[in-house]
Amino acid sequence: MKNYLLLLACCLFGWQSFAQLRTIDGGGGSPRTDRTLGTDQRIDSLNNGEIKVKLTGKTKYTDYKIISHRNDTTIVDTTLTIQKYYKFNFLRxxxxxxxxxxxxxxxxxxxxxxxxxxxxxxxxxxxxKQFNYLEVEDVKYYQVPTPTTEIMYRTGLEQGQVLDALFTTNFSKRFNIGIAYRGLRSLGAYRRSLASTGNFRLTFHYESPKGQYAVRGHAVNQDFTNQENGGLTAESLTNFLTDNPNFSGNRGRLDVNFNDAESILEGKRLYFEQSYRLLQTKDTTNTSNFSNLKVGHEFTRDSKYFEFKQTTASDIFDTNRMLGTIANKTTFLMYNNALFVDFNSRYVLGRFRIKTMYTTYDYGYENLQNNTVPMQNNRIKGKALSFGADWRGKVGNFYVNASGLLSPGSGRLAGNSLEAEAYYKKDSVFTVKARLKISDRQPNFNFLFHQSSYQKYNWEKNFTSVGTRVLGGDFTSKWGNVSLDLTNIDKYTYFDENGLPQQFSGNVNYLKLKASKEFKWWKLGLDNTVMYQKVASGASVLRVPEFVTRNTLYYSDHWFKGKPLYVQIGATLKYFSAYKANAYNPLLGEFTLQNTTDIGYPTVDLFFNGRVRRTRIYFKADNISSFFLKKNYLSAPNHPYRDFVIRFGVVWNWFI
Structure with missing residues (x-):
């Protein structure tokens, strides 16, 4: 983590120094310094004046673009909204x-x-362990007219903080690089609950002068380390639930189940996509029979490993185990090469892609551990050839996106996937969307093969493919937003109360309905989100609360003369109905079923948010309801939710 922070600091310092060489013609031949957006003329020069590049035209905020993996474009947004307040956490x-x-x-x-x-x-x-893991689809690319920086900082619990820093610049209009690092370290209020994580990202994209050749890619290195305390002991849990005054002021005095356990997940990924346009046309109405023919190649190397370490074995997991230190380490490596052909045609009403992929995988352990459970191999390897197509079409205000992929055969990578969405957009009034997802794939590898020094946690399984069908829709408008998802899962896989992998023999039918609406009057706002869920069949293996609601009442206004400060002051109530929430198993890095504890409660948070120019400031008082409500707030059996705590944070943008 320290190395990445040092590298990022050097980059930021170097570009800040470079910015000092930029002068802007202020008229009459005298240069002046100007860091504001909307400049009419800029002259970039070296100290000796030998090289000068004059840039004309105004720089607008819409020129600072963020590009997703699917090439959807948004802009760098420095406004302060309630939705941004909801996203002010380490997951972003x-x-x-x-x-x-x-x-x-x-x-x-x-x-x-x-x-x-x-x-x-x-x-x-x-x-x-993967809630904070950035997949290929989560990495963003950038297009900016001037060097751009964003810093997010937030205080941690007890000791520590979160820092998410991004720097991106265009060396030319066609070549951009971005470097970012999200680091977190927080001690926590309970024993053995230290968290330390890091997400390093390096991105680039380039396009040749005539737009024939294009390439983009990223390198990502991620590590997540957690001390694992196994939750409170039975006696400590009783002291917490009864609000014993001897422990309410110092949670570190409560005993925990493990004092020497730790889990680590690390991942490294190298990804790039390149394409070459063989046939190009300026026709943007797709009236030609065949245009914009492009061939390309996509490469991904993705490696991960998970390790659970424990100095002294515990009877909580299993009484039958190997002697000595516990060290379970699982590794995974996947290579994926894809070739594709893109083209536009009036017959497909948009862009069409045909692709084929060759994938290999290697999962397992360095060697077979000495245990009483018979294991045939220490690694499982395989490869697969897949075929697919993507389609993005548009007719007026009607859009269609579809993607299909087929991996034939009977191996562990065999399966198929179909995704489709169609939506109609009526200017800024409303959008109606329907979507469909059908997939058939093998369970994750840790369901199929796992080794451990604890004898119970050794298995080799031959589960059948899991079939998933999701039918849903969204209605987004100025009157409110509604989404509905109906999910059917055949052969659903899960971990039972003993931490063992199982496959449900029947079907799981799951309904999720979510609605949101914000009301505004004068300087007050009331933002509401309500979710209703029902598991019609399979409720014994898929547990969710029936109702979840979040309601935020806030006051917003500009303060002081000239309106330099915009503030939001309010409270958020969140409530979910009682349900048998899953238990956390740190050895597996998974959640398991449990049938003894019901969890469901309200929480109230207070906040004060402010915005000065391009800086957003956040003050938050978490769980103020702990002062007047029952101490029954748990995140999982034996794992309490956080007590009242005040935290501070800031998001700051620079446009050099």
Whole structure:
């Protein structure tokens, strides 16, 4: 982590120094310094004046672009909204459907599920450790007229903080690089709950002068380290629930189950995509029979490993185990090469892509451990050839996106996936969207094969493919937003109460309905989000609360003469109905079923947010409701949610 922060600091300092060489013609031949947007003329020069590049035209805020993996474009936004307040956390996303553990950097329990983002191929697993893991689709690319920096800082619990720093610049209009690092370290209020994480990203994209050749890619290095305390002991849990005054002021006095356990997940990925245009046309109405023919290549190397370490074995996991230090380390490596052909045609009403992929994987352990459970191999390897197509079409205000992928055969990578969405957009009035996801794929590898020094946690399984069908829709408008998802899962896989992998023999039918609406009057606002869920069949293996609601009442106004400060002051109430929330198993890095504890409660948070120019400031008082409500707030059995705490944070943008 320190090396990445040093590298980022050097880059920022170097570019700040470079910015001192920029002068702007202020008229009459005398240069003046100007760092504001909207400049009419800029002259970039070296000290000796030998090289001068004059840039004409105004720089607008819409020129600072963020480009997604699917090439959807947004802009750098420095406004202050309630939606940005919801995303001010170490995940940098709205966690409405998540239930956080007490310390930031730890895992989350699920208040709702989204089965539409599953990939065709199985992953290493250990899903409780991957909430902060950035996939290929999560990495952003940039297009900026001047060097751009964003810093997000937030205080941690007890000791520590979160820092997410981004620097990006265009060396020319066609070549951009970005470097970013998100680092977190937080001690936590309970024993053995230290969290330390890091997400390093390096991105680039380039396009040749005539736009024939284009390439983009990224390198990502991620590591997540957590001390694992196994939750409170039975006696300590009683002291917490009864609000014993001997422990309410110092949670570190409560005993925990483990005093020497630790889990680590690390991942490294190298990705790039390049394309060459063989046939080009300026026709943007897609009236030609065949245009914009492009061939390309996509490469991904993705490696991960998960390790659980424990100095002294514990009977909580299993009484039958090997002697000595516990050190379970699982590795995973996947290579993927794809070739594709893109073209436009009036017959497909948009862009069409045909692709083929060759994928290899290697999952397992360095060697077979000496245990009483018979294991045939220490690694499982395989390869697969896949075929697919993508389509993005448009007719007036009607849009269609579809993607299909087929991996034939009977291996562990065999399966198929179909995603389709169609939506109609009526200017800024409303948007109606329908979507469909059908997939058939193997469970994650840790369901199929796992080794441990604890004898119970050794298995080799031959589970059948999991079939998932999701039918949903969204209605977004100025009157409110509504989304509905109907999910059917055949052969759903899960970990039972004993931490063992199982496959449900029946079907899981899951309904999720979510609605949101913000009301405004005078300087007051009331933002509401309500979610209703129902598991019609399979409720014994998929548990969710029936109701989840979040309501934020706030006051907003500009303060002081000249309106330099914009503020938001308010309170957020979040509530979810009681349900048998899953238990956390740190050895597996997964959540398991449990049938003894019901969890469900309200929390109230207070906040004061402010914006000065391009700086957003956040003050938050977490769980102020702990002063007057029952001490029954748990994130999982034996794992309390956080007590009252005040935290501070800031998001700051520079446009050099």
């Amino acid at each position: 996303k709205d966690n409405f459907e998540l239930l956080a553990f007490h310390n930031q950097g730890q895992t989350f329990n699920n208040l709702g599920y989204d089965f539409s983002r599953q990939s065709l191929f199985p992953d290493i697993g250990f899903r409780a």
